[in-house]
Amino acid sequence: MATFRPGNVEELYELLEKLGSGHFGVVKRCRRRSSGTFYAAKFVKMRKCKGSRLGLDREQVEREVSILQQLEHPNILRLHDLFASKAEMVLILELIRGGELFDFIAEKETLTEAEAIEFLQQILQGVAYMHGRHVAHFDLKPENIMLLEKDVPNPKIKIIDFGLAQKLEDGVTFKSLCGTPQYIAPEVINYEPLSSATDMWSIGVITYILLSGMSPFQGETDAETLSNVVAGNYEFEEKFFSETSDMAKDFIRQLLVKEPRSRMSAAESLVHPWIKPL
Numbered sequence: 543m544a545t546f547r548p549g550n551v552e553e554l555y556e557l558l559e560k561l562g563s564g565h566f567g568v569v570k571r572c573r574r575r576s577s578g579t580f581y582a583a584k585f586v587k588m589r590k591c592k593g594s595r596l597g598l599d600r601e602q603v604e605r606e607v608s609i610l611q612q613l614e615h616p617n618i619l620r621l622h623d624l625f626a627s628k629a630e631m632v633l634i635l636e637l638i639r640g641g642e643l644f645d646f647i648a649e650k651e652t653l654t655e656a657e658a659i660e661f662l663q664q665i666l667q668g669v670a671y672m673h674g675r676h677v678a679h680f681d682l683k684p685e686n687i688m689l690l691e692k693d694v695p696n697p698k699i700k701i702i703d704f705g706l707a708q709k710l711e712d713g714v715t716f717k718s719l720c721g722t723p724q725y726i727a728p729e730v731i732n733y734e735p736l737s738s739a740t741d742m743w744s745i746g747v748i749t750y751i752l753l754s755g756m757s758p759f760q761g762e763t764d765a766e767t768l769s770n771v772v773a774g775n776y777e778f779e780e781k782f783f784s785e786t787s788d789m790a791k792d793f794i795r796q797l798l799v800k801e802p803r804s805r806m807s808a809a810e811s812l813v814h815p816w817i818k819p820l
């Protein structure tokens with residue numbers, strides 16, 4: 543069970559500029575008054591009443607916190623401190639200054655295969671670690687993959703936002719309809735049991751984007767995108783993949799497999815010949 547400090551976060555942390563907001567709440571840069579160290583403060587409003595669409599259940603946030611407290615890996619963001627009041631919870635998290643991988647790709651349009659492999663090895667190491675501890679992220683997408691620093695030769699990856707993450711208990715079926723259409727696996731749309739393989743589908747989509755700048759299942763509307771995902775309807779358009787190696791395409795093909803049990807695991811992906819050449 544997570545232990546939250548009572549009281550006001552501003553007694554211990556000076557709040558600075560807003561870094562972002564979304565379903566995850568509002569994130570601000572902050573500085574610990576006693577040490578001067580910078581962190582990210584994630585403010586999550588608590589749902590006022592059961593039926594309300596505003597805010598999150600305390601249980602949801604405590605699940606995210608409990609999961610973060612079990613994870614300690616260089617490619618997974620760290621949780622430093624926790625505050626709770628009646629109306630909101632505040633997670634003090636590792637500050638990741640390099641911004642989203644998404645923006646990094648946008649600036650470069652596409653990456654070389656060597657650059658993509660550099661990032662994917664780190665993503666897969668973080669995901670293999672969390673899967674090894676029976677945690678699935680369930681919202682892997684470029685917005686949730688950030689760079690610790692970006693203007694460095696080999697940017698370090700940090701996986702963030704465990705708001706949809708779940709502890710996978712043997713024999714316990716988890717189903718959910720959350721996630722972002724472009725990146726979610728067919729079993730999410732079909733409301734079938736989810737597993738660590740669900741994350742691996744998302745990694746297949748992320749790899750496709752890293753190499754081409756295009757999203758494999760993107761349709762004109764969310765409904766069309768979801769229909770493309772369920773049909774497994776994607777291709778390696780010559781226009782975007784003419785320079786891409788067969789090994790890279792094979793890596794993606796072995797992840798964008800409709801049957802979850804037939805997809806490569808994170809551990810298997812780390813030894814795929816494209817990722818780990820002989």
Ligand SMILES: Cc1ccc2c(c1)c1c3c(c(C)cc1n2CCCN)C(=O)NC3=O
Nearest residue numbers: 561562569582619635636637638639685702
């Ligand atoms: C420099 C910067 C800019 C935007 C940030 C962050 C850091 C950031 C951070 C975190 C989260 C959950 C969201 C964040 N966002 C919001 C966007 C995340 N996709 C976090 O946990 N540490 C961050 O630095």
